[in-house]
Amino acid sequence: MGNKGQVTVFLCLVLLSLLILGLTSVEMVRVSMGGARAAEAADGAAQEIKAAYNRRLFDEYHLLAVDRNFGGQGEGKMEEMAEDYLEYTFDGSDDYDMTVKSVELADCRGLLENDCENMKKQITEYMKIYIETEGIKDLLEMITTERKAGTDTKTTIDNGQDDESSTDSLWIGTDPRNVLKHTLQGGILKIVTPSGGEPSDASYSEEDLPSGSRNDADEKWTDIEFDDLDAFKKQLGNWDTVDETGVTDDFYGICYAIEMFNTYTSKKAERPAECEVEYMIAGKDNDRDNLKSVVNRIIAHRLPVNLAYLLSDDSKMAAIDSIAFVLSLLPGVTYSAVKYLLAGCWAYAETLADIRCMLCGNNVQFIKTSKTWKTDIDSLGDLLTMQNEDYEGADAIGYKGYLAILLAEKHNDIYYRMADMIQLNLSQEDETFDMKNMIYGFSIDVDIEQRKKFAPFIESFPEINGIDDGYYRHGFRISTGY
16 A cells, blocks of 8 residues: 555656657757847848848949948947847747847958058959959059169160260350240140149048148149259159059059049039049149149150160251251350250150040050151250140050059058048048048857746756846857958
8 A cells, every 4th residue: 555656656756757758859949940030130230230231332443341420420320220120030039039139340341451451452353343454464564664764864874975966057046945944834734634624622621631741742743844964863763663563553543533524624423523543643633733743754664765766866866956946056054965966855745745645535645756846956846735635556655644654653652542532432422421430341249038938947056046047148259241
């Protein structure tokens, strides 16, 4: 009689153990599934923010970034978007019984960080679709040719210090240098721009631009004089250093700048600046100064090439010889010095004619021949009335070609100055737009609570008393970017 009920008690204990084990297993699966669901929802919340990229920045410049200021609403708006997404996702999921405790934005990575590293990456990926890399070779060949021309002309001048005239003709006329100086009295832009084509000198604000006004001193980009041979020689090849690595690394950025932004000869859209690419090169606060600075830089590049050809053309040097002989009869004037200064003056006039042709939208021959040489030393005052012909040979170069060379010289600054122009343009309609707030990557810290359905007896142990508040917690840091 004393053993009655033992089996029942035993079975009850077994059943209770199985019930506890079963409910614990169900709870473990439920918590595990809840964690997976929370992780998936957190990733979706990050994608929700990512989908709110600045539309105009992408449509106009093909750059993906989120405005952390969110049109003046701040980072809190982004956190609110993520929280709304999570609450919508968990709404109606009674089986999991999950609620959002907190969402915080963290680890924002800006387009301009690390010298515009991500901006450069996005530009490169975009331009690779359209641009052939063979252009790198052509650009480097032009730069190499210019350097050689500068070196060769200096050598020729140095070796010709003791030259003597072989002419017996007496030239009568006005010193071509004075003629050119008189022609340039109205300023160099009046010569090289089409009639009425000088850009505005109205300033656009450089306040708070991303580049921080990274402008270089422009003393060396001044007009060239032809009264001092030593000073003239210093101007030959007087440009910024361009290394092959810089051209290769930033080739796509150079092409992007010319493709996406206004230049003097190619207007993409109505924007505050008409000479946007010129700004990337010169960094001035108005179109007129930027174009003038670019013109002087092109002269520095093109003059040695034209002078190298001129010194090799016997018929043209013979015309210079007769003028130099007469001018050398003046006190304090040597034949060799005035000869090379006249050659420089003539090559300079030819360079201005080339630039005028290019600013009209035409091409010129990179290395001149007798057929493509335009000017005459006896009529340097006719620069304004010369016809602009378009050269179509394989060795043609236009204004954009020289902009590419000049951008290669400024490759350390062009991305910041692109950002300047983007900010200047997009802030016309959205005053809160600031490139410093554009982020390509970010993280969100998400804390989600899940109500417990079954609390195992282990939680009643004295060691963990007071910890249990009826919730499991799922915490995640989700990182994403473009």
